[in-house]
Amino acid sequence: xxxxxxxxxxxxxxxxxxxxxxxxxxxxxxxxxxxxxxxxxxxxxxxxxxxxxxxxxxxxxxxxxxxxxxxxxxxxxxxxxxxxxxxxxxxxxxxxxxxxxxxxxxxxxxxxxxxxxxxxxxxxxxxxxxxxxxxxxxxxxxxxxxxxxxxxxxxxxxxxxxxxxxxxxxxxxxxxxxxxxxxxxxxxxxxxxxxxxxxxxxxxxxxxxxxxxxxxxxxxxxxxxxxxxxxxxxxxxxxxxxxxxxxxxxxxxxxxxxxxxxxxxxxxxxxxxxxxxxxxxxxxxxxxxxxxxxxxxxxxxxxxxxxxxxxxxxxxxxxxxxxxxxxxxxxxxxxxxxxxxxxxxxxxxxxxxxxxxxxxxxxxxxxxxxxxxxxxxxxxxxxxxxxxxxxxxxx
Amino acid sequence: xxxxxxxxxxxxxxxxxxxxxxxxxxxxxxxxxxxxxxxxxxxxxxxxxxxxxxxxxxxxxxxxxxxxxxxxxxxxxxxxxxxxxxxxxxxxxxxxxxxxxxxxxxxxxxxxxxxxxxxxxxxxxxxxxxxxxxxxxx
Ligand SMILES: Cc1ncc(COP(=O)(O)O)c(C=O)c1O
Ligand code: FES
Numbered sequence: 001x002x003x004x005x006x007x008x009x010x011x012x013x014x015x016x017x018x019x020x021x022x023x024x025x026x027x028x029x030x031x032x033x034x035x036x037x038x039x040x041x042x043x044x045x046x047x048x049x050x051x052x053x054x055x056x057x058x059x060x061x062x063x064x065x066x067x068x069x070x071x072x073x074x075x076x077x078x079x080x081x082x083x084x085x086x087x088x089x090x091x092x093x094x095x096x097x098x099x100x101x102x103x104x105x106x107x108x109x110x111x112x113x114x115x116x117x118x119x120x121x122x123x124x125x126x127x128x129x130x131x132x133x134x135x136x137x138x139x140x141x142x143x144x145x146x147x148x149x150x151x152x153x154x155x156x157x158x159x160x161x162x163x164x165x166x167x168x169x170x171x172x173x174x175x176x177x178x179x180x181x182x183x184x185x186x187x188x189x190x191x192x193x194x195x196x197x198x199x200x201x202x203x204x205x206x207x208x209x210x211x212x213x214x215x216x217x218x219x220x221x222x223x224x225x226x227x228x229x230x231x232x233x234x235x236x237x238x239x240x241x242x243x244x245x246x247x248x249x250x251x252x253x254x255x256x257x258x259x260x261x262x263x264x265x266x267x268x269x270x271x272x273x274x275x276x277x278x279x280x281x282x283x284x285x286x287x288x289x290x291x292x293x294x295x296x297x298x299x300x301x302x303x304x305x306x307x308x309x310x311x312x313x314x315x316x317x318x319x320x321x322x323x324x325x326x327x328x329x330x331x332x333x334x335x336x337x338x339x340x341x342x343x344x345x346x347x348x349x350x351x352x353x354x355x356x357x358x359x360x361x362x363x364x365x366x367x368x369x370x371x372x373x374x375x376x377x378x379x380x381x382x383x384x385x386x387x388x389x390x391x392x393x394x395x
Numbered sequence: 396x397x398x399x400x401x402x403x404x405x406x407x408x409x410x411x412x413x414x415x416x417x418x419x420x421x422x423x424x425x426x427x428x429x430x431x432x433x434x435x436x437x438x439x440x441x442x443x444x445x446x447x448x449x450x451x452x453x454x455x456x457x458x459x460x461x462x463x464x465x466x467x468x469x470x471x472x473x474x475x476x477x478x479x480x481x482x483x484x485x486x487x488x489x490x491x492x493x494x495x496x497x498x499x500x501x502x503x504x505x506x507x508x509x510x511x512x513x514x515x516x517x518x519x520x521x522x523x524x525x526x527x528x529x530x531x532x533x
Contacts (some may be wrong), residue, residue, distance in 0.1 A: 310398075310406060314407065383453050385434075385451055
């Protein structure tokens with residue numbers, strides 16, 4: 001194998017050394033239960049509180065507004081279900097979301113729909129930007145919650161959250177944003193961004209899997225999702241994962257410090273996009289400029305994503321695809337379909353998600369490695385045969 | 396999900412990729428929408444023996460590997476023997492497929508049978524077999 005390039009940071013990231021080093025003492029020495037009265041408990045409580053403080057400081061909110069969870073999925077479930085059930089008492093039984101949300105959001109909304117809520121799923125344009133006019137028409141006095149992601153995990157498009165807040169708040173609805181992909185990649189300041197709730201997840205920013213947080217703005221009241229022993233101010237039961245909470249705080253601080261280095265990542269991303277879209281019959285998925293700094297998602301026609309991934313993997317490159325063949329359901333990515341990307345191109349979509357750890361040499365290697373793979377697969381594709389013979393209607 | 400070594404061998408090193416000019420039977424199966432398209436070409440001599448078989452496939456690793464394996468399994472055999480080829484025989488020859496990928500092997504069986512049907516049509520022989528469909532009709 002010539003080289004190893006991890007280009008799947010949108011799926012998950014390696015835990016950084018600094019994060020591990022901050023976490024280790026919490027596992028070995030400060031192992032107390034933060035609810036315990038004795039010294040070990042007090043010590044753990046102090047560390048947990050300080051982790052909360054550190055996260056709040058980075059995000060521009062108050063520590064009392066941060067709740068630790070088991071990750072992005074739990075935060076998403078809690079925010080949506082907790083708000084929906086609470087608002088139902090006020091006669092608000094309508095939920096608005098988008099067609100390109102993560103399944104943690106989509107399936108929670110589906111479940112609430114089965115339980116009697118009405119759900120409107122807003123469409124997006126060809127770049128994956130939520131249709132604000134459609135949103136304005138959808139939100140009404142019955143709307144409990146507008147749940148729209150900050151940035152999309154597949155195509156990287158960043159959504160107009162401020163405008164979304166204006167629209168929702170004008171009708172008295174709450175706003176929740178899934179910022180799992182955005183946090184650490186985009187400057188988020190909750191002192192000026194008027195969302196009511198925001199979710200984040202550790203493993204997308206070099207902290208471990210299984211830790212996340214939900215921001216709930218002061219004055220916003222939602223129901224509990226997980227009942228238990230009174231932890232997190234009786235809002236989320238379960239003995240706190242102190243070490244991972246510290247890891248999350250450390251990772252967030254690191255990400256914040258490195259925001260100024262993101263233009264370098266963007267430059268590498270743009271080189272990937274520019275070079276790979278030179279391959280015939282390829283097209284960028286997602287917004288050209290208003291996208292996550294590490295996300296390049298490109299659709300190659302006439303080939304299938306899983307085959308592309310297998311070849312990349314053999315060549316030492318880890319990436320992902322929205323192809324039907326690589327999903328358990330054998331359906332192509334709902335995000336690409338919502339954007340109007342034809343099935344054929346969704347099939348050949350490739351997501352490369354890079355990070356601060358990526359080097360220019362890694363980018364060179366991807367740019368060198370991919371075109372022959374595309375060519376090889378096209379040469380054995382009956383669809384490509386038609387193109388070569390000039391019979392393809394779509395080409 | 397993990398593919399067997401055999402699958403990876405046939406995926407990275409597919410046998411009999413290509414087209415046959417003036418093939419005696421051609422079978423195209425699948426659907427670009429739901430995933431896969433497989434195209435099989437058969438060259439058949441006067442004794443009903445498949446002397447050459449080539450394929451082109453648009454699909455996942457399993458689709459490519461099963462096409463490759465299927466061509467190997469029918470080449471040099473009679474049309475009758477080819478018709479007896481089941482997808483489970485292809486899966487077995489590949490040392491197994493992940494459960495979600497078994498439908499790709501059904502496609503290979505279907506492609507061979509469709510190519511034979513095309514041959515029967517060309518030579519005016521009655522089609523006395525059924526073709527199992529890999530995908531439900533939409
Ligand atoms: C946008 C988005 N939301 C939610 C999640 C789920 O987060 P977690 O894996 O921490 O449950 C992910 C990651 O898989 C994501 O990308
Ligand atoms: S070709 Fe789509 S899953 Fe095999």
